[in-house]
Structure formats: C-alpha cells, structure tokens
Amino acid sequence: MEPYITRAQFLGIIPDAYIVEALDDDGDGVEDEGLFDIVAQDVADKIHGLLGGRFTVPFTGTVPPVVTSAAKWFFIAQVYGRRGVPEQNPYKKEAEASLELLTAIGKGEAPLSPAVQRARPPVSVITRPAKTVLSNGGFLA
Numbered sequence: 142m143e144p145y146i147t148r149a150q151f152l153g154i155i156p157d158a159y160i161v162e163a164l165d166d167d168g169d170g171v172e173d174e175g176l177f178d179i180v181a182q183d184v185a186d187k188i189h190g191l192l193g194g195r196f197t198v199p200f201t202g203t204v205p206p207v208v209t210s211a212a213k214w215f216f217i218a219q220v221y222g223r224r225g226v227p228e229q230n231p232y233k234k235e236a237e238a239s240l241e242l243l244t245a246i247g248k249g250e251a252p253l254s255p256a257v258q259r260a261r262p263p264v265s266v267i268t269r270p271a272k273t274v275l276s277n278g279g280f281l282a
Contacts, residue, residue, distance in 0.1 A: 144181040145188065145204055145212035154232075155217055163223035180223075184215045191243040196253060205254040207246070211239035 151160060164176040188208055189198040200208055214236040221230035230236070245251040 143199075143201075144178065145185055145200075145209050146181050146216050148177060150213055151217070154213075155220060159220055159224060163220040180216065180219050181212075184212050184219065187215055188212060188243065191240075191247045192253070193247075195247055195249060207239075207242065207253060211243055214239045 148160075151157075160177075161170075161172045164172040164180065166173050166176065185199065188211060192198060192208075214232055217232050218227065218230055218236040221227045221233075227233075242251060246253050
C-alpha cells in the first residue's frame with residue numbers, strides 16, 4: 142500500500158532533526174531504517190479505523206485531500222509524541238480538528254468529498270399504514 146504521506150511533505154513544517162530524533166529508537170543519532178514507513182502505516186491505520194466502516198480503504202488513485210491533510214497532522218503528532226514532548230506540538234489543534242472531522246465523516250455527519258462514493262450506500266424506506274379494502278368497498282385503516 143502506498144502511504145498517504147511522504148517525507149518531503151514535512152520539509153519546512155517541522156525541523157528534520159525532530160523527525161530523526163523521533164525515529165531513532167536505538168539512540169545512535171540516525172533515523173532507524175524503515176521506521177518512517179512503520180509510523181506512516183500507523184497513521185494510515187488510524188485513518189482506516191475512522192473511515193473504514195463507511196468507505197473502502199485503503200484509498201487508491203487520487204486520495205481525498207482531507208485524508209492526506211489528516212495524515213500529515215497525525216504524523217506530526219506522532220513525531221512529537223515519540224520525542225516525548227506531545228504538548229510542544231505546534232500543530233496539535235490541526236491534529237485534533239482532523240480527528241474530529243474524520244470521526245464526523247466516518248459517522249456520515251460530514252462528506253469526505255463530493256467525488257467519493259460510500260462503500261455501503263445508505264438505504265431509505267418510506268412506509269405508511271396499509272389500507273385493506275373491505276368486501277363492502279370500504280377501507281380498514
């Protein structure tokens with residue numbers, strides 16, 4: 142699966158040193174190989190958990206912008222969390238807003254995108270009381 146984020150998306154948003162520090166579990170000052178992809182997959186799994194009940198995931202082709210935006214803010218939150226300073230995340234509000242929006246989208250309270258159809262379209266039923274015709278031509282309601 143292609144990740145919803147790339148390393149290049151974070152240039153100029155957060156210092157690269159923060160990403161390296163967050164992805165250096167062995168403490169040697171170098172980003173651990175493959176850890177970016179693991180964290181990116183964790184972010185994708187979070188998004189899938191929020192939207193998977195309503196949409197087919199993973200998203201392929203053109204990924205809705207709300208998904209890529211949320212992935213970016215969720216990844217940044219992971220970076221600050223892995224560094225042990227989640228309260229210092231200057232984009233905490235963006236991550237929280239993305240979580241709220243994706244939760245609303247997952248519940249069907251907000252649209253994902255006008256171009257994206259639901260995996261399970263809604264069903265509507267219109268009902269009314271039955272009328273039975275009596276033998277004398279009258280109705281029994």
